[in-house]
Amino acid sequence: xxxxxxxxxxxxxxxxxxxxxxxxxxxxxxxxxxxxxxxxxxxxxxxxxxxxxxxxxxxxxxxxxxxxxxxxxxxxxxxxxxxxxxxxxxxxxxxxxxxxxxxxxxxxxxxxxxxxxxxxxxxxxxxxxxxxxxxxxxxxxxxxxxxxxxxxxxxxxxxxxxxxxxxxxxxxxxxxxxxxxxxxxxxxxxxxxxxxxxxxxxxxxxxxxxxxxxxxxxxxxxxxxxxxxxxxxxxxxxxxxxxxxxxxxxxxxxxxxxxxxxxxxxxxxxxxxxxxxxxxxxxxxxxxxxxxxxxxxxxxxxxxxxxxxxx
Amino acid sequence: xxxxxxxxxxxxxxxxxxxxxxxxxxxxxxxxxxxxxxxxxxxxxxxxxxxxxxxxxxxxxxxxxxxxxxxxxxxxxxxxxxxxxxxxxxxxxxxxxxxxxxxxxxxxxxxxxxxxxxxxxxxxxxxxxxxxxxxxxxxxxxxxxxxxxxxxxxxxxxxxxxxxxxxxxxxxxxxxxxxxxxxxxxxxxxxxxxxxxxxxxxxxxxxxxxxxxxxxxxxxxxxxxxxxxxxxxxxxxxxxxxxxxx
Numbered sequence: 001x002x003x004x005x006x007x008x009x010x011x012x013x014x015x016x017x018x019x020x021x022x023x024x025x026x027x028x029x030x031x032x033x034x035x036x037x038x039x040x041x042x043x044x045x046x047x048x049x050x051x052x053x054x055x056x057x058x059x060x061x062x063x064x065x066x067x068x069x070x071x072x073x074x075x076x077x078x079x080x081x082x083x084x085x086x087x088x089x090x091x092x093x094x095x096x097x098x099x100x101x102x103x104x105x106x107x108x109x110x111x112x113x114x115x116x117x118x119x120x121x122x123x124x125x126x127x128x129x130x131x132x133x134x135x136x137x138x139x140x141x142x143x144x145x146x147x148x149x150x151x152x153x154x155x156x157x158x159x160x161x162x163x164x165x166x167x168x169x170x171x172x173x174x175x176x177x178x179x180x181x182x183x184x185x186x187x188x189x190x191x192x193x194x195x196x197x198x199x200x201x202x203x204x205x206x207x208x209x210x211x212x213x214x215x216x217x218x219x220x221x222x223x224x225x226x227x228x229x230x231x232x233x234x235x236x237x238x239x240x241x242x243x244x245x246x247x248x249x250x251x252x253x254x255x256x257x258x259x260x261x262x263x264x265x266x267x268x269x270x271x272x273x274x275x276x277x278x279x280x281x282x283x284x285x286x287x288x289x290x291x292x293x294x295x296x297x298x299x300x301x302x303x304x305x306x307x308x309x310x311x
Numbered sequence: 312x313x314x315x316x317x318x319x320x321x322x323x324x325x326x327x328x329x330x331x332x333x334x335x336x337x338x339x340x341x342x343x344x345x346x347x348x349x350x351x352x353x354x355x356x357x358x359x360x361x362x363x364x365x366x367x368x369x370x371x372x373x374x375x376x377x378x379x380x381x382x383x384x385x386x387x388x389x390x391x392x393x394x395x396x397x398x399x400x401x402x403x404x405x406x407x408x409x410x411x412x413x414x415x416x417x418x419x420x421x422x423x424x425x426x427x428x429x430x431x432x433x434x435x436x437x438x439x440x441x442x443x444x445x446x447x448x449x450x451x452x453x454x455x456x457x458x459x460x461x462x463x464x465x466x467x468x469x470x471x472x473x474x475x476x477x478x479x480x481x482x483x484x485x486x487x488x489x490x491x492x493x494x495x496x497x498x499x500x501x502x503x504x505x506x507x508x509x510x511x512x513x514x515x516x517x518x519x520x521x522x523x524x525x526x527x528x529x530x531x532x533x534x535x536x537x538x539x540x541x542x543x544x545x546x547x548x549x550x551x552x553x554x555x556x557x
Binding site: 099126176248 | 324327328329330349404405406409410428429431432433434435436437438439440441442443444445446447448449450451452453455464466467468469470471472473474475476477478479480483488489490520521522523524525526527528529530531532534536537538539540541542543544546547548549550551553555556557
């Protein structure tokens with residue numbers, strides 16, 4: 001199990017993938033990439049982690065996908081399954097390991113039914129494929145939203161340092177550009193307010209952001225809103241954006257294209273607010289309100305705040 | 312330098328697909344094929360590099376059935392110089408596609424492979440990095456900015472929470488994300504011209520040593536449809552009762 005990475009540091013998604021890994025067998029957690037020591041410290045506290053394997057990078061073995069794939073293929077003989085979260089780190093690395101081992105990975109696994117059987121969504125979530133694993137070590141990336149995170153415990157798993165091979169030709173990391181977004185992360189937020197092309201008439205995402213801030217939630221967007229320049233691409237939810245699973249998702253001015261719906265199916269409660277009664281999002285929403293979002297969203301924010309005060 | 316652009320054909324993603332429980336295949340009646348949207352972005356990037364005088368030739372390649380010739384003709388009309396169809400009538404797993412692309416890249420002595428970050432049909436998202444692994448070339452996936460600067464690829468990758476800046480020694484494999492560019496439409500004169508551009512068809516040898524098998528496709532778990540609320544106040548009350556308010 002590969003520890004996940006967020007902008008070169010530990011990621012909370014690791015605990016979700018560990019939960020998937022413990023369905024298969026004993027889990028060793030590989031803490032690699034930049035700030036691997038921090039990833040190891042966080043990982044050794046996750047329930048179900050047997051041992052943490054620490055990669056101490058140096059100039060002789062810098063953190064890169066190419067180096068890590070080379071390292072993992074050398075360790076692969078000791079394992080029956082090699083897993084990672086399906087995020088920008090794992091989805092980059094696991095297929096490269098697959099190229100080296102000549103095994104096709106199974107990506108975006110959303111359920112593990114048996115040691116050699118899992119499922120994954122296809123066609124933007126319009127169908128589910130049941131896959132039987134034939135070659136081992138099997139290479140899997142798991143959808144973090146499909147697995148509840150393993151608990152954090154007091155007992156500490158041992159940390160063992162991994163011996164490293166010679167480095168290979170790699171892309172050179174030049175730095176991260178973190179998103180200016182100060183709100184909670186889409187992947188972890190309990191509440192998400194998302195906007196679609198219904199916001200285009202206002203030429204701004206202000207109505208979405210205001211409601212998100214009132215609820216302490218994250219801001220999300222449809223591909224249409226991103227393409228229209230209303231929101232940055234890292235806020236995109238859907239088949240080719242982020243897959244989210246908040247307790248509450250509120251869609252403002254979102255029609256509900258198949259590709260967007262693929263990203264919100266695991267949400268606890270879905271709310272649609274759209275003046276168009278025929279918008280497909282109404283059909284999958286738990287609560288749908290046919291109304292002008294520019295009028296309804298601020299009033300909803302106020303009504304919710306009033307209820308909180310009244311409690 | 313030559314650039315290889317890998318393209319696959321997918322059913323029109325705007326058209327819904329239907330699947331019955333236990334089906335062996337997904338039914339897509341009357342759905343025409345289009346170039347996978349992400350691969351179209353890769354093609355546009357390659358054509359742009361050629362227009363800037365940074366690459367000499369753009370070669371489009373597909374690994375698929377004979378009917379994909381149509382998508383390759385479209386690629387030629389958009390601006391690829393020539394096309395290669397590595398023909399197979401079997402449904403291949405990504406490893407076979409990646410091996411075929413890697414072999415093609417070596418034979419054509421290309422300095423760069425561009426392709427989409429994922430096919431929008433099966434959503435594997437693995438062909439680019441698998442091909443890079445087979446070749447031992449550096450890679451960048453989900454790239455939203457790309458330039459060739461003094462013999463290096465300068466890229467920005469889309470990662471959770473922002474972007475990663477990478478400098479890639481060439482040859483390299485780059486998988487393209489949305490935001491990199493807006494693909495052009497093929498003009499009528501260019502569609503006519505594409506008819507006389509070279510399109511080579513080679514038969515891909517059969518291979519069978521599957522990593523996995525797809526047992527069947529089933530319908531996704533459906534959410535039960537909810538209820539209409541009449542007012543903002545009713546909505547707030549319902550959400551409060553559901554216990555999802557922060």
